Amino acid sequence: MAARGQRVMCLVLDTQADAPGDLYRRALLAIPAHTAVLDRCGTIVLVNDAWTAFACNNGAAESATVVAGANYLEVCRHAAGSDEYADRALSGLTAVLNGSLPLFEMEYPCDSGLEQNWFLMTVSPVSAARREGAIVSHANITARKAAERELRLSEQRFRATFDNAAVGIAHVAPDGRWLMANRRLCQIVGYAHEDLLTKSLWDIVHPDDLDADRAQIEVMRAGAAESGRIEQRLLCADGSIVWVVTTLGSVRTPSGAIHYLVAGIEDVSEQKRVEQRQDMLLAELSHRGKNLLGVIQSIAVRSLSDDRTLADAREALVGRLHALANTYEALTSGSFDGALLDVILNKELKSFGDRAHLDGPGIMLTAKATQTVALVAHELATNAAKYGALTVPEGRLTVSWNLTGDESARKLRFDWREEGGPPARQPSRRGFGSTLISRVAGAEFSCEPELIFGEAGFRYRFEAPLARLGAPTIDSPVRRRLKNSFVCSLYDTWARQRPAGGLPRLAGFDWNQFAATGALTIADINPNGDVHFSQVGRALTGRLGRSLDAVQEFAAEDSNSLALVYRRCASSAEPCHELMRIDFGDGDPFTFERLLVPFSAAEGSTPSHVVGIVVFEGSTRQVDGK
Numbered sequence: 128m129a130a131r132g133q134r135v136m137c138l139v140l141d142t143q144a145d146a147p148g149d150l151y152r153r154a155l156l157a158i159p160a161h162t163a164v165l166d167r168c169g170t171i172v173l174v175n176d177a178w179t180a181f182a183c184n185n186g187a188a189e190s191a192t193v194v195a196g197a198n199y200l201e202v203c204r205h206a207a208g209s210d211e212y213a214d215r216a217l218s219g220l221t222a223v224l225n226g227s228l229p230l231f232e233m234e235y236p237c238d239s240g241l242e243q244n245w246f247l248m249t250v251s252p253v254s255a256a257r258r259e260g261a262i263v264s265h266a267n268i269t270a271r272k273a274a275e276r277e278l279r280l281s282e283q284r285f286r287a288t289f290d291n292a293a294v295g296i297a298h299v300a301p302d303g304r305w306l307m308a309n310r311r312l313c314q315i316v317g318y319a320h321e322d323l324l325t326k327s328l329w330d331i332v333h334p335d336d337l338d339a340d341r342a343q344i345e346v347m348r349a350g351a352a353e354s355g356r357i358e359q360r361l362l363c364a365d366g367s368i369v370w371v372v373t374t375l376g377s378v379r380t381p382s383g384a385i386h387y388l389v390a391g392i393e394d395v396s397e398q399k400r401v402e403q404r405q406d407m408l409l410a411e412l413s414h415r416g417k418n419l420l421g422v423i424q425s426i427a428v429r430s431l432s433d434d435r436t437l438a439d440a441r442e443a444l445v446g447r448l449h450a451l452a453n454t455y456e457a458l459t460s461g462s463f464d465g466a467l468l469d470v471i472l473n474k475e476l477k478s479f480g481d482r483a484h485l486d487g488p489g490i491m492l493t494a495k496a497t498q499t500v501a502l503v504a505h506e507l508a509t510n511a512a513k514y515g516a517l518t519v520p521e522g523r524l525t526v527s528w529n530l531t532g533d534e535s536a537r538k539l540r541f542d543w544r545e546e547g548g549p550p551a552r553q554p555s556r557r558g559f560g561s562t563l564i565s566r567v568a569g570a571e572f573s574c575e576p577e578l579i580f581g582e583a584g585f586r587y588r589f590e591a592p593l594a595r596l597g598a599p600t601i602d603s604p605v606r607r608r609l610k611n612s613f614v615c616s617l618y619d620t621w622a623r624q625r626p627a628g629g630l631p632r633l634a635g636f637d638w639n640q641f642a643a644t645g646a647l648t649i650a651d652i653n654p655n656g657d658v659h660f661s662q663v664g665r666a667l668t669g670r671l672g673r674s675l676d677a678v679q680e681f682a683a684e685d686s687n688s689l690a691l692v693y694r695r696c697a698s699s700a701e702p703c704h705e706l707m708r709i710d711f712g713d714g715d716p717f718t719f720e721r722l723l724v725p726f727s728a729a730e731g732s733t734p735s736h737v738v739g740i741v742v743f744e745g746s747t748r749q750v751d752g753k
Contacts, residue, residue, distance in 0.1 A: 160264040161246075164253075167224060167260050169200025199263070200224070212236075216248060223250045226258045234268065245272040295371075295392035301348060301385045303327035315371065315394050317364035328390075333360035333368065340373075347377050348385055358395070370399040397634070466497045467600070467619075470612045472526055475504040479517055479524065487528035489600030490539065491619060496596045499571045506560040507543055507587055515585050516548030522584075523547045530599060531590070539596055543587040551585035553578075572596060601625075605702045605722075611742045614722045618702060621724040630700065633726040633736050648739040650693040658690040658697075658737075696723040697734040719743055 155162065156175045164173040172195055203220055206213035212235040219231030231250040236243055246265045253259045289296055295312030297305055304327050313320050316331055332340050336359040343355040355375045360368050374391040468490040476483040492500055508517075516522030528541045545551070554561065564587065565576050572591035579586040593599070600606060600615075601622035609615045624631040651659045696703040703723040721741045728735035 158264070160266040162262065162264045163199065165199055165224070165261050165263060167258055168198070169220070169224060170198045171195050172260075219248075220250050220261070220263065223252055223261050224258065226252070234272075244269040295390075295394075297390045297392065299328055299375075299388040299390050301344070301388070303329045303344075306387055312392055315363075315369060315392060316361055317367075322364070331362050333362060336360055343375065344388070347375065347388070350383065353377055361392075369394060370396045466492055466494075467612065467615055468492055468500065468528065468597070470615065471497060471501050472504055475501070475508050476524070476526070479508075479512075482517060482522065483524040483526070485526050487526075488530060489606060489615075489619070490528070490593075490597055491600050492597040496571070499568060500596070503564050503568050506564050510560065510585070511545055511548075514549075515551065516545035519548050521547045530593065537593040537599075538590050539593045540590045541588060543585075545584035545586065548584050550582045551580040553580045603702075605704050608704055608706065609720075609722065610706060610718075611720050613742055614704075614720055614740055617722055617724065617738075617740050621702070629732045630725055630727040630734060633728055633738075636726065636738075648689075648693075648741070650690075650697075650737045650739070652694070652697040652734055652737060656694055656697070658693050660689070660693075692721075693723060693737045693739065696725055696737045696739075700725050700732060700734050 152173075155164070155173065158175050159177055161178040161181050162175045163171050163178055166172055174195060200217070200220060203213055203217040207217045208214070212233065215233055216235075219228065219233060222228035223231050229252070231248075233248045234245060235248060236245055238244075245268050247268045248263070248265050250261050250263045252261050289307075289309050292309055292311055295315050296309045297312055298307040300306055305324050308320060308323050310320075313323055316323065318326075318331075328340070329337060336357075340357060340359060343357055346352050347355060353376065357373045357375070359371060359373060361371055363369055372393045372395050374393075376389040376391075378386045378389060380386045469485055469487065471492065472485055476485070511517040511522075511524055516524055523546045525544045525546070526542070527544075528539060530537055531540055532538045561578075565578060568574075568576050568589065572589065572595045574589045574591035574595075576587065576589040579588075600619045603622075606615075606618055606622070609618055620636070621631055624635060649661050651661055653659070692703070692705075702725070705719070705721045707719050719741070721739060723737050723739040725734035726736045726738060727733060
């Protein structure tokens with residue numbers, strides 16, 4: 128080895144050997160590697176120009192350890208013990224000199240004081256047959272080591288990108304065999320990595336999509352395209368089907384043949400579900416539109432054909448169309464899934480204030496039943512306001528409903544009772560309204576409604592199979608306090624999807640109808656309880672016409688208070704509800720209602736997200752011209 132801080136190459140020759148000719152000497156001196164010749168005892172007998180130049184550049188030109196006559200074996204022994212590379216060099220050099228090793232090679236670093244370099248030390252015998260000495264060379268491999276380091280870093284970056292990509296990535300052989308697959312692809316199809324590599328692309332493509340898949344690859348194989356995009360279904364390990372968009376690129380050999388394909392595979396199952404739901408809604412809208420026109424036609428014909436004045440007929444028609452419009456507003460807010468019974472009744476009776484009292488459990492009506500119930504409620508309310516209890520200030524109306532029977536034969540008992548008004552008299556003729564609340568409702572709900580005309584007032588009741596009208600909502604103290612229909616809908620949707628002993632999965636929730644309100648806030652809750660808001664609803668707040676600061680002051684909507692509210696919901700793993708009346712002191716109050724519901728990213732009872740909806744109701748005005 129060279130002196131400390133100087134690593135060079137040595138050529139070792141036995142002093143007893145014949146002296147080389149001038150040509151060989153000049154060739155040795157011109158070798159770019161630092162080279163020295165040692166005799167069989169390890170003494171330097173000759174060094175080349177590269178050796179000498181390196182010694183000069185590192186301040187060791189006059190050192191007795193690097194010039195001819197120095198014992199290089201002793202130099203290595205002196206350095207051994209404190210330098211692992213010197214230990215290895217001593218061992219290798221000794222083994223070559225005594226004939227026990229035909230060749231020795233070692234890579235080692237060298238700090239010259241100016242920079243760190245890497246060298247390759249090679250020791251080979253002068254003669255394989257006789258132990259005459261050795262040739263030792265030290266070649267500078269710094270550039271090669273730097274290239275190897277960059278290659279390793281590049282491979283690490285590629286592997287990190289490949290494994291952590293948000294979409295599935297794979298290398299696929301032209302015959303469909305999986306060559307490489309990242310973690311995301313394994314997650315999409317549900318296979319362990321080693322199991323997936325035992326299969327081919329054709330093994331997991333849905334049979335109905337195989338022809339399109341093979342055709343695309345054949346087009347690329349023929350050179351007609353370098354890439355392609357396919358929407359297809361894959362068969363998962365558990366037998367389920369996942370929709371994906373597969374983008375293919377080709378890596379070719381110098382001859383132009385496909386070496387392998389690069390596949391990017393994105394799970395679009397959620398997008399497909401949204402599209403299917405949109406198609407279903409469009410079909411439902413078309414169906415409802417046709418039905419609506421039929422209902423309007425029927426209402427118009429019956430309203431105008433009764434023996435009444437044109438003004439009365441116009442009033443009846445407008446009132447019934449208004450009730451129908453309210454029905455469709457409620458249905459639209461629920462994406463035509465139906466509407467709550469109390470919401471439909473409240474829309475019809477809210478103008479009567481506390482003179483109308485509602486009492487009953489939560490019932491989610493079907494879309495069809497919603498339309499009928501709304502029209503029945505409108506007819507009953509109109510009659511009460513024109514002829515019944517609501518014609519006098521002391522008149523009262525009580526609408527109650529409850530469930531009877533066991534789970535297999537559950538019925539809804541509905542009771543409309545008017546009190547405190549004039550005696551109820553049976554009409555002399557049967558108009559459209561009477562037909563609607565008796566025959567139409569009876570046929571729709573599979574029951575026989577009772578119309579009771581008495582001295583105490585009018586009473587209307589029926590008992591119908593619950594399945595003909597809808598289904599009960601999940602009852603709870605929180606549910607009973609909810610007011611706004613959007614808030615109720617969020618709670619009911621959440622409650623229906625909640626598994627026993629756990630929380631609903633965030634990925635399985637349909638956000639469309641709630642996100643459209645602009646009032647939806649989504650918070651990520653990490654295991655430490657920290658809250659990060661990925662979406663904050665502001666559209667409804669903006670519609671207030673007030674400065675956001677003013678709303679925040681009264682509704683505790685600053686970031687710290689908001690995080691605390693969401694963290695509290697996550698800690699309880701139960702819905703949280705707030706309802707308050709906010710008064711800015713300007714005679715312009717409004718109501719603030721918020722519902723928070725927890726979700727889990729996976730099946731379980733640990734909240735990973737909290738979703739909140741906030742609604743403001745009431746008259747609003749701009750503040751300070753804002």
